[in-house]
Amino acid sequence: MTITKFRAFLATVECGSFTEAAKRLYYxxxxxxxxxSDLESQWGVALLNRKKTGLTLTPAGAALLPYIRQICSDEMRLNGVLQDMTGLKQGVVRLGTVTAVANEWLxxxxxxxxxxxxxxxYEVLIGNGDVIDDWLKEDRIDVGLFTPKRDGNLNAELLHLDEFRVIFPKEHPLSKYKKIPLRVLQDYPYILHGASWCKELENRLKHGKQRIPVRYTTVGATSIVNLVKAGIGVSILPELLLENDKAKVESRPLDPPLYRKLFVVTHGTPTMPAVKVFLERLPALLKKRAKQR
Structure with missing residues (x-):
């Protein structure tokens, strides 16, 4: 059946190898x-370059990929409509999200x-905002959980306000504050998170014309927490990124407070029943999680 071959080709491209595609498809x-190979013979074109270093798309494969992806997505939606009609509780939800959400929420x-x-x-892919944005537009995923850029082609609903916290070593002079103004941080070496996930913090720093001395720039919340714990400097991280390491350091909210906004994002209106159930239940489950903490 051709749709099965389309799925095999699509999975191979997404996984980067026949072996990983076979694991995903249970073939x-x-x-x-x-x-x-059957598709290539049928169409008379090479879809993949097969080299010892791995598989890559040929020009023909790259040109045909969007159409094959669309056919597979339409077939999934058709199955979803049929499941909705017959009341079947089955299907696939494809999620794209950032590391913190994958670790703490999912x-x-x-x-x-x-x-x-x-x-x-459920299929979960982890990436940064730009990558998740692309996955949505390519119909690689059904739902994104992240902070998107402004884009009229995506539907975004605010899901969570993730408060920023100033983190510092225990028994540090900052521990006397209940809330910490940004200006106070000018007196201490600062460890900057190199990711671009929060324009709000960046804008706050620019707007206030702060001159915070950056000693280190790195990516990875645990690395930053360990540097702070060692007395290398202070930093600011969203609360969600501190979940696993908050006992290592002290933290305080900013004054005035600042939040990273996390959204649930879709490309168009979801039609798959499984996706609709996920979107309907997610806010309530997150509220329940917050109460249990």
Whole structure:
């Protein structure tokens, strides 16, 4: 069946190898390779360059990929409509999110959802905002959980205000504050998170014309927390990124407070029943999680 071959080709491109595509599709490696070869023979064009260093798209493969992806997405939506009509609790929800959400929210949320509807499967991809944005527009995922750029082609609903916290070593002079003004941080070496996930903080620093001395720039909340714990400097991180390491350091909110805005984002109106259930249940499950903390 051609749609099966389309899925094999799409999975191979997304996974980067026949072996990984076979694991995703529950086929053998040879079966996936053969289905892609069948498409190439049928159409008379090479879709993939097969080299020892890996697989890459040929010009023909790159040109045909968007159409094949659209056909596979339409087939999933068709199945979703049929499931909705027949009341079947099955389907796939494809999620794209940032590391903090994947680590702190999804294990609890997905566990509960899978108990309620065990027939629904979940695929989770982790990336930064730009990558997740692309995944949505390419129809690689159904839902994004992140901070998007302004884009009229995406539907974004505010899901969570993630408060920024100033972090510093225990018994540090900053511990006398209940809330910390940015100007106070000018007196201490600062460890900057190199990710571009928060324009709000960047804008606050520019607007206030702060001259905070940056001693280190790195990416990774745990690395920053460990540097702060060692007395290298102070930093500012969203509360969600501190979940696993907050006992290592002290933290205070900013004065005035500042938040990273996390959204649930879709490209168009979701039609798949499994996706609609996920979107409907997510806010309530997150509220329940917050109360249990």
């Amino acid at each position: 053998t490696q040879s079966a996936v390779s053969r289905m892609v 294990p609890i949320v997905l566990k509960k959802l899978m108990q309620e509807a065990p027939g629904i499967e």
